[in-house]
C-alpha cells in the first residue's frame with residue numbers, strides 16, 4: 001500500500017496528470033484536451049472522472065492517494081487558492097483549490113504552471129541536488145520559477161520568478177503584461193518569429209503567417225544567415241536576462257526548458273557565451289547552465305511535489 005499523490009498540470013491546450021510516489025516514481029500518467037471553453041466547473045468535474053479512472057486502471061485504490069497538487073496557466077491568490085485570471089482559458093475568479101478538494105475529496109495544493117515546472121526540475125530533473133535553482137521555460141512566452149532548498153520562493157504576492165518580464169529594453173516591443181521591452185518580447189518563440197518575419201526570412205509553404213520558431217531554428221541549423229542572426233540575438237538577450245537574474249540570486253543551477261531549449265547548441269552556445277560575458281565572474285563560475293531534463297512532464301512532477309509538501313512529506 002505505497003502512498004501516492006496526484007500531480008496535475010493544466011495547460012491552455014492539454015491537461016496532464018500523473019500518480020507519483022514520494023521519491024518521484026511515476027505510477028501512471030495521462031493527458032487529455034483542456035477544453036477551457038466549457039468553463040472551470042465542467043473542466044474540474046471531468047478532471048476528477050479522468051483521474052479516478054486512471055487510478056483504477058493502474059490498480060491504485062483511491063485511499064492510497066494522499067493529496068493532489070496542480071499547476072495552472074494563471075495568476076493565483078495562493079492563500080485562498082483562487083485563480084484571479086487565466087488569460088489563455090478566459091477564466092476569472094475561480095476557487096480552484098476548493099472545487100478540486102470537493103470533487104477529489106483530498107487535500108489540494110495549487111500554484112502557477114511555471115512554478116510547478118521549476119519545482120519538478122529542481123526535485124528530480126536537471127536541478128536535482130542543488131540548493132538554489134532558477135528555472136526558465138521558453139515558449140510562446142518566457143516563464144520562470146525559483147527554488148531554494150527544495151521549496152519555491154514565491155515573494156509577497158506569488159509573482160517571484162517572473163523572469164520573462166525583466167524589463168531589458170525600455171522602448172522595446174509591447175509585452176503581454178502591458179509594459180514594454182520585457183525579456184519575453186526579446187527571447188520567446190513569439191519574438192523569434194516576429195524578428196524572422198520582419199527580416200524577411202523565407203517562409204514555409206503556408207506563407208509568412210505559417211512561419212514557426214521551429215522553422216527559424218531549422219533554417220539557422222542549415223546555415224541560413226538571417227535565421228542564424230535572429231536566433232543568436234534571442235540567445236544573447238536571454239543570456240543578458242539570465243545574467244541579471246543570476247547576479248541577484250546567485251543560483252547554483254539555471255535550468256532552461258521549453259520547446260526552444262530543444263534546439264540544443266544552436267541556442268546554448270551563444271546563450272552561455274553572453275551569460276558568462278555579462279554575469280559577475282564569481283556568480284558565473286559557481287553557476288551551471290543546463291537544459292531541462294523532464295521535458296513536458298516537469299509540471300506533473302512539480303505539481304506532485306507540491307502535493308507531497310501539502311501533506312507534510
Ligand SMILES: [Zn+2]
Nearest residue numbers: 165175177182
Ligand atoms: Zn512583460
